[in-house]
Amino acid sequence: MAKRPRKSRSAKPDTFLQRVAALKPRLYAFLLDWGSWGYIAYCFMYLLNRYWYVRHVNFYGTLAVPAWAWPIVVVGTLELAVLSHAFGHSVGLSLFGLKLFGPDYRASSWQVRLRRYLWWHLALPLQALSLRKAHPKGLLVHDVRSESRMLVVADIQEELPVVKPRKWYLTHRGLMTVALIGLTFWLGWMTTQINLGTLFGRASKSAYLWKALVTPDFEHFVTPDPQLRDSIMGGILESIYMALLATLLGGVIAFPLSFLGARNIMGFSRAGWLVFSLTRGFFNIFRSIESILWAVVFAVWVGFGPFAGVLALTLHTIAALGKLYSEQVESIDPGPLEAIAATGARRWQVVLYGVIPQIVPSYLAFTLYRWDINVRMSTVIALVGGGGIGRILFYYKNEVGRLSNAWNQVGAVIVVIVAVVWFLDYISGRIREKIT
Amino acid sequence: MTKHLIVEHLTKIYERGEVLALDDVSFSVEKGEFLVLIGLSGSGKSTLLRCINRLIEPTAGRVVFDGIDVTAASSRELRRLRRRIAMIFQQFNLVKRSSVLTNVLSGRLGYVNPGASAIHKFPKQDVEMATVNLERVGIPEQAYKRADELSGGQQQRVGIARALMQKPDLLMADEPVSALDPATSHSVMQYLEQMNREDGVTVLASLHFLSLARRYGSRILALKDGKIVFEGLPAEIDEGKFKEIYGEEAEEVEVR
Numbered sequence: 182m183a184k185r186p187r188k189s190r191s192a193k194p195d196t197f198l199q200r201v202a203a204l205k206p207r208l209y210a211f212l213l214d215w216g217s218w219g220y221i222a223y224c225f226m227y228l229l230n231r232y233w234y235v236r237h238v239n240f241y242g243t244l245a246v247p248a249w250a251w252p253i254v255v256v257g258t259l260e261l262a263v264l265s266h267a268f269g270h271s272v273g274l275s276l277f278g279l280k281l282f283g284p285d286y287r288a289s290s291w292q293v294r295l296r297r298y299l300w301w302h303l304a305l306p307l308q309a310l311s312l313r314k315a316h317p318k319g320l321l322v323h324d325v326r327s328e329s330r331m332l333v334v335a336d337i338q339e340e341l342p343v344v345k346p347r348k349w350y351l352t353h354r355g356l357m358t359v360a361l362i363g364l365t366f367w368l369g370w371m372t373t374q375i376n377l378g379t380l381f382g383r384a385s386k387s388a389y390l391w392k393a394l395v396t397p398d399f400e401h402f403v404t405p406d407p408q409l410r411d412s413i414m415g416g417i418l419e420s421i422y423m424a425l426l427a428t429l430l431g432g433v434i435a436f437p438l439s440f441l442g443a444r445n446i447m448g449f450s451r452a453g454w455l456v457f458s459l460t461r462g463f464f465n466i467f468r469s470i471e472s473i474l475w476a477v478v479f480a481v482w483v484g485f486g487p488f489a490g491v492l493a494l495t496l497h498t499i500a501a502l503g504k505l506y507s508e509q510v511e512s513i514d515p516g517p518l519e520a521i522a523a524t525g526a527r528r529w530q531v532v533l534y535g536v537i538p539q540i541v542p543s544y545l546a547f548t549l550y551r552w553d554i555n556v557r558m559s560t561v562i563a564l565v566g567g568g569g570i571g572r573i574l575f576y577y578k579n580e581v582g583r584l585s586n587a588w589n590q591v592g593a594v595i596v597v598i599v600a601v602v603w604f605l606d607y608i609s610g611r612i613r614e615k616i617t
Numbered sequence: 618m619t620k621h622l623i624v625e626h627l628t629k630i631y632e633r634g635e636v637l638a639l640d641d642v643s644f645s646v647e648k649g650e651f652l653v654l655i656g657l658s659g660s661g662k663s664t665l666l667r668c669i670n671r672l673i674e675p676t677a678g679r680v681v682f683d684g685i686d687v688t689a690a691s692s693r694e695l696r697r698l699r700r701r702i703a704m705i706f707q708q709f710n711l712v713k714r715s716s717v718l719t720n721v722l723s724g725r726l727g728y729v730n731p732g733a734s735a736i737h738k739f740p741k742q743d744v745e746m747a748t749v750n751l752e753r754v755g756i757p758e759q760a761y762k763r764a765d766e767l768s769g770g771q772q773q774r775v776g777i778a779r780a781l782m783q784k785p786d787l788l789m790a791d792e793p794v795s796a797l798d799p800a801t802s803h804s805v806m807q808y809l810e811q812m813n814r815e816d817g818v819t820v821l822a823s824l825h826f827l828s829l830a831r832r833y834g835s836r837i838l839a840l841k842d843g844k845i846v847f848e849g850l851p852a853e854i855d856e857g858k859f860k861e862i863y864g865e866e867a868e869e870v871e872v873r
Contacts, residue, residue: 514713516706516708516709516710517710517711517712517713519667519672519706519710520704520706520710520711520776520779521712521723521726522672522699523670523672523699523702523703523704524699524700524703524723524724524725524726524727524779524782524783525696525697525698525699525700525726525727525728525783526696526723526726526727527696527726527731530726530731530734533734533735534712534715534719534723534726534734535712538712538714538715539712539713539714541714542714
């Protein structure tokens with residue numbers, strides 16, 4: 182087989198910007214390592230506070246880095262990052278595929294590495310003075326002076342000798358990864374105040390609640406509660422209809438929008454790109470705000486009740502389905518579109534005859550899936566005044582002091598919710614199986 | 618006699634990766650010719666065909682079809698031109714979930730009333746024409762099946778029927794038989810030959826195998842790395858020319 186031509190990346194960088202671009206992976210790797218040392222410093226401070234300062238010095242205080250010490254922290258982590266680049270294979274280097282090589286791609290001795298580390302400190306000022314007439318191969322001062330190179334491994338894969346890799350627990354990046362994951366878990370555990378002792382020690386306190394929940398009281402299943410003027414049946418139907426309406430309205434609106442949010446449909450002109458970006462932006466922003474937050478807005482706008490809930494669910498459905506739909510449009514087979522365009526068809530005819538037949542089944546599946554989500558969402562949206570079965574649930578929950586069987590009523594509502602959600606999930610699952 | 622299709626200094630550079638796919642390609646096609654494009658994969662055959670009907674926008678150069686400049690045409694003029702230039706594809710490019718009949722009828726989309734096409738309504742004579750064309754390619758009984766239920770050879774015949782619906786002056790075929798077995802290949806090629814001889818459709822086909830090119834082509838154009846390296850009659854390709862087109866290590870294979 183003929184030898185593969187070298188990638189153009191190794192070509193001589195000739196302009197200032199190209200030189201900077203060639204240094205990009207090295208810069209990113211360095212910033213990542215600097216960041217991870219900074220994170221370790223933060224974790225160290227957090228733990229010091231928790232286990233020493235608050236316990237032994239000042240219970241009400243917080244240990245903070247004084248202003249004069251900040252430069253030390255910054256420079257210290259910077260030095261650690263430089264050291265870990267010169268003397269080992271750091272996380273950043275391995276993520277960006279870089280490796281340090283001596284001449285002939287051999288590993289460097291510790292003297293070379295030390296020289297590299299020391300020269301690094303002069304690299305930035307010297308480089309800043311002379312970057313415009315820098316080394317033709319895009320090397321920095323410490324590369325040249327230490328005769329070692331930081332290279333992209335993928336570019337020179339063929340020339341590298343086969344070396345047995347070291348065990349991960351003997352490498353810098355292996356230990357660093359373990360430290361980062363371990364510290365994150367440790368801090369997370371404490372920040373979220375996890376306490377297994379309380380979890381198991383106080384279990385008996387919730388016993389009466391469990392008992393009530395497993396002996397549900399269906400007194401107001403169909404007969405409306407006079408105080409509430411509604412029954413569980415009425416509530417769950419309201420929820421189902423809310424979810425149904427939100428899904429239908431959302432799907433109908435998301436359908437045309439999904440074409441505007443598909444790269445392969447809109448990417449033919451600059452105006453198309455603008456529309457595409459705006460549509461995708463809308464999807465992403467409105468999708469990341471949960472429907473329960475939208476319900477707060479609409480409860481103020483149109484008043485408490487199922488209407489606010491439907492509006493909230495619809496808005497979130499448009500954004501969520503729109504995104505799923507447009508990704509579906511982007512993943513279609515482009516061949517038929519090309520063929521139909523070649524017959525002299527108009528753009529919208531290409532969409533109608535080439536795109537839509539390909540996406541209908543997955544659109545239906547996504548819509549059904551969305552209905553599931555909306556039913557589940559509509560059971561809790563009443564928490565902020567959105568109507569539905571949740572209104573009944575929270576009513577009984579708040580009547581615990583007045584009604585002796587309040588928890589049993591809550592139990593009944595929960596049983597109904599579980600039954601309906603499970604049933605609709607099952608049905609939509611079966612239908613989805615059939616159409617895809 | 619004026620040339621049917623003239624391609625002048627056609628150049629295509631793919632911006633991503635800066636690949637030069639077509640390098641100053643010029644040739645012309647007479648009416649009624651069966652011109653075959655040969656060359657290795659990646660030599661620019663597909664790009665050339667797609668630049669002619671501007672499925673791909675050429676970077677430079679000119680394409681003139683029946684005296685009309687395709688490269689300068691507005692989108693409306695381009696649609697009118699595309700109606701007369703039918704195309705069939707290596708992967709057939711049928712809408713798999715639509716019926717065979719709908720696929721064939723979509724060949725009329727450039728002609729029909731757009732409003733009616735929006736509700737999938739085609740004139741009666743178009744539906745009749747579709748039936749006739751399906752009979753012509755020998756699969757009238759498959760009309761109501763879904764396109765993906767058909768075998769590869771049958772799908773390519775649907776592709777031909779769709780092309781016939783356009784009543785084209787020029788048929789471009791992009792490796793129409795590469796995905797088919799040898800026996801099916803010949804039956805598909807014979808439909809193209811029939812269109813060429815009986816309906817007087819000019820054919821511009823790219824083919825992988827030189828043996829097929831020799832058997833069906835009235836003239837051969839060879840591309841290598843986006844440049845024309847041979848233009849002439851099938852019989853003129855000897856051992857030396859063959860190696861020039863396909864490289865030193867290539868062996869000629871026969872498709873029977």
